Amino acid sequence: MAQDPLNLLCIEPRFPGRLGATADWLVRHRGYRCWFFCASADAPEHWPASAGKGLEVVGYQTGGAANEPAVTWIRYLERGLCHAYGCWEKLQSRRPQPVDLVLGRSTGLGSTLFAPVYLPGVPVVNYFDYFYHAHAHDLADESGPSVPVEYFHWRRSANAMDLLNLESGASAWTATLWQRDLYPAEYHDHFLVLNDGVNTTRIAPQRRATRRVAGRTLPSDTLVVSFVARNLDRVRGFDRFLELANRLLRRYPSLVCIVLGGPIVQRGLDFQFFNQDYASRALQENPPHDPQRLWMLGSVQPEVVAEVLTASDLHVYPSRAFPVSRSMLEALASGCIVLASDTEPVREIITDGQTGLLAAGNDPESWERQACRVLDDLAAHKPLAEAAVQMVRDNYSQDVTLPRLAAYFNDLAEAALPS
């Protein structure tokens, strides 16, 4: 399984985004040289270790629709094409050479679409996140008659960039079988299904003699229930979590619920609350039984996430059917007992009763019943957590998955060499 060092051009609208961790691993563990082209970047303190040491971050400028603060859904593809064009312009001026492989993630923004204009013949791998279905998955499953029909129009048109990328000759990569199967069957055979994995060196069960979270100490007899999401939105089931939290707060006087995630909805697919403070609205609709015991910590550093997962007695993942978030894998890797929604993407990772527990998303009683069983007898459920840690180490550790990815890249680069 050859994994030679390659000259890698990564393209993603934002750095480090999804691909940053993979690029960082390839630079540090396989000797890659990487240019990471992006339109915007997180603050440098959030950049991975290899930034500036083998991984060069290169910003590209966008024009046209990509620079407008907001565009209607009808112009989403146009915005993506502006990204792809801006990236090509930067390639033309920056002229990275040589490039053995291009790795991109469009998230609808088409970043790699025009890269072959500058790099003809260089293999391109695209990471594909999600293929929209008009009336299924995520929030569409529960859309009622009040939802405007334009929402479904948008969903019918939203895959245009992914389809262009799939037809551009790029090799397709996605993290789970469920994600692959969302795409038209005609493409399934072309997909590499491989999770980009969790850093199990950094994220692993910790001894917790004293539980501290964000500078606050938790008494040893406190039960801790955690919820983690990038943003507290409906897709990740924050509404469902609040319902469960209130039931548990009423029942267990010593229980604390810790919530991590920003309040503003950033996913366009939640058209109803996009760009709004959904967390506050949800709390108004379902006020916390005891606000003192509902810790809303907002967006936090990775160290605080690790503290929360270490302190957690029960991690709740009530997401609607959507690509499984990294936080769930990190919770499993941290040795949490995870209670998750019984959806296809979750079932691909968690086996109910073996590596975690599953509950029907729209059945609050089921969530409460299962949570109480865990909280009433933590020791009895410890084997679930131990099995989850082992399952992640075996299947989802970066050290397991990324060598396979490196070998895949190696093969593609090798095949593209002139014979």
Added chain:
Amino acid sequence: MHVLFIHQAFPAQFGRLGLELHKRYGWKCSYLIESLSSCPTPTVEMLQKLEILRLPLSEEFRKERVTPWSQAFGRHLQLCQVVFEAVRARPDLRPDLVVGHDGLGPALFLPELLSCPIVNYCEYYFSPRRRDISYRIDLPAAEPAEFYPRCINAATLVNLVAFSRGYAPTHWQRSTFPKHFHHKIEVHFDGIDTELYKPRRLPRTFAGRTIPEDHRLVTFVARGLESMRGFDLFMRLAQRIARVRSDVLFAVVGQDRSYYGWDRLHTGQTSFKQWVLSQGDYDLSRFLFVEHLHPDQLADLLSMSDLHVYLTVPFVLSWSLFNALASGCVVLASDVPPVREVISSGVNGLIEPLFDTDRQLDTALRVLADPAAYRPLGQAARRLIEEKYSLEVAIPELKEFFERAARSA
């Protein structure tokens, strides 16, 4: 059976088809269109017997002649919305089947309203290299050439995924689509009117000019006089024929407009025709230019032709080629895959490389020296159209296909 056809223009591919389905089988055929076409124009019978609904497009939308390539998909989605609203406003319109052009017939949102099957008319899938708008690398480069072909198929792809069934008129057109979608695409030709386009002996007059008996007539027909249909290459050939033979007249039918490609960007001029004419020393007294002909006039012209020249790039074949073959013309065409699907060189036509004017000239001169000797090619061409591409053959096949599609609901 009630079929709702959706297309940018009428009659285009669906007008005659609907009329035949109505006349032969009593089907009801309705149309949602942007505008009536000027090439070909609708017949009075079509306008009387078919229900044609024009989309309520804003003046602003109608006036936009050139859409920037990055906005083409957005414009398509706007049309999809207008189609959706038009159908929503007509709750009585309950077709058994919808047939939409995959790029120009925006049916994408109709499943929100209609439960009947939707069939894609899969006309063409563009390529970033070596076909269609990317083929004429001999012309000055156009800026979008590297970019637009990589995103031009967005609407086609979304439709291909959305609908489970489609058809293409020729095997080559089907082959332009990604292989993994071929299982969704059947091949059914639109149908040529072999009663209208047939060999006939008529007095040789055209555009008010009598063609002397001892003169030869070379014809060239295209919707627009543009590079993709090889207008410039035809003029190069015609100029050389004219130098060799003083007894040849050239009838050129087509609008001074480029429908495909980037002629304006290639040449820096709005008129490709004028740009071509400015490039050579043409004796224009030998050329009869006509912008547009009604189908019966075109049929008359083709029946007078001693040699019909068709120099397309690899792209959807023009109806004019099929009309010429049906009329029994001796056709000299470019050696490209879509042409080769129809014409076997030396059997029912003649084929020469698109850019090889020397060979085209040799072949053309041989035909013009002895038209009678080449008449069997024209007769074979006529037989080919009768047997494979005529309305008599095509309409029953399409009827059967539509019935099958409607049953799949």
